[in-house]
Amino acid sequence: MRKLKIIFMGTPEFAVGILDNIIGNQYEVAAVVTAPDKPAGRGQKIKYSAVKDYALQKDLPVLQPTNLKDEAFLAALKSFGANLHVVVAFRMLPKAVWDMPEYGTFNLHASLLPQYRGAAPINWAIINGETRTGVTTFFIDDKIDTGAIILSSETSISETENAGELHDRLMDIGQATVVRTLELIASGDVRTHVQTDSDDLKTAYKLHRDNCKIDWEKPGKEIHNLIRGLSPYPAAWCFFDDGATPQQIKIYDAAFEQAAHQQTPGSLKTDRKTISVAVKDGFVHILSLQLPGKKKMTAAELLNGMAFAQESKFC
Template sequence: MKKENIRIVFMGTPEFAVESLKALVENGYNVVAVVTQPDKPVGRHQEQLQPSPVKLYALKHNLPVLQPVKMKDADFIEELRSYKADMQVVVAFRMLPEIVWSMPRLGTFNVHAALLPQYRGAAPINWAVINGETETGVTTFFLDKDIDTGRIILQKPFAIPDTADVEYVYDGLMYLGAKIAMETIDLIASKLPEDSLDNVDFSAVLDGISAPQVCEDAELHHAPKIFKETCEINWNQSAKKVYDFVRGLSPYPGTWSTLCSIEDNGVKPLIMKVYKTAKSDRASVGTPGTLVVEKTRLYVNTSDNLLELLDIQLTGKKRMDVRSFLNGFKEIEKYRF
């Protein structure tokens, strides 16, 4: 079957999903509607509504947009069904109820930013970098009743350099995800007859191009949602652990630590965000969290080696390099994390 004849409903919200939607639209796939999150209130008084990046792209290309508050809402289900989609493509969206993911005859597949079954969950890119992985990737799989457990269709690996932060990996997987989305649709289309779908055993076709996830012998890493508390640095770990933790959350949301005076002088603690560090082969010379100042360079003791801070930001201040920070922050040697 030609790809142009497969009616597709696309579901996604953030910038990561836009690249996949853009790839489908610009390469002649038949996207008949887009489902995304409701507009988000922003501003000091939450008086403005901000549309999602996916919605902005869809409106620019005259695609119908559905924004359900609840995925089981009867009116939404009726409207979604009216588009008579053969397939649904999900990229960085929300958990779908069975009434939604089971609706199209060619199934609903998701583009997940990891090599399943590893890193199931909401933040696979962050956790892969935090855990010091040297490789991740993207996976397409058919949705089922559980989160990220469905039958795998295709996978593509992506190397993670030791110096890469999460932004680098995010961008790489965003483009790789768009590519695998198209290849997955092409694969499904290639297994369908050209003329009529009236007598097709769709279950057999979809099972024939996918395989169940194998988990028995694997040590599974999970990817839970990131919260503010998740981002606090634990200096009692090794320098390598802290280094990976920082780059796994940089530039957003950013790791943080509390900078405290070592003297009992009533000085209030300061929150410092840490965006970039550099590893060192120099052994720690103090307890974890204490500082070592060497002219224009700032190090922190960890459980084994010194870790150099490069880019930081104090609450209420701009992000800056450590040289600039030390020029304006006097007596830093009287503080510790």
């Protein structure tokens, strides 16, 4: 049985649960590599990554390189004498990093590779209306998310699940998958298989302002999937136009009702508790949303203090 000495690389909360489970299973983590500190929020206070916060609590050495090819960083990395690198939600690594340890570098990716290679696999699986997803461990090579697969674990996606809920479930599934991967590597019994590309591959593109905007001309189910696929972060958005200056709003939770009607897509109907937006094949019922400068609230809470003008619409 090989004794593993691990360098862990990751940044967000998703990676923290994996790291915690590695330590909880008595594997030696020599150090952590994570993103540099950066200012955040209105006060622009320096913010640590979730992984750094956790590493400091566990008294783990932390490396925060701005340049992964920097000689000083590579020397520091090598000095820990690790024989395996484990990567969860980090940056693309140069060969000098992923080829360094004796037993290689493996990554946990939140999709069933080769589907949804890229930055936002959890979000895009829901946005595209998938009913199945999972996690995959694979050995890193010189391309993004293309290396030889070690293990995959599959799960279903419900029609109402949002990205935050799926994130938490995949983190739990990922914890077990990473530990099983470590067991295989420690025993020298890894059996990998090469990823096979096909014409139906879908990509997990990086999320940005444009691909998070709601197009109310699209079918209601697609809009509903976009909203839940971007909830709670970064959140789907649109403009609210009440005849004055349009305001950008975020929508966090909704339900779709298929129905025939004659209303213009984007037009609103409300009562004291509900906000419904017309789409071409029915209505999207808004359950929670956020106006500029306000806290997130339910539709009922918003309507309790606000009356919608007759010409109001989402656009």
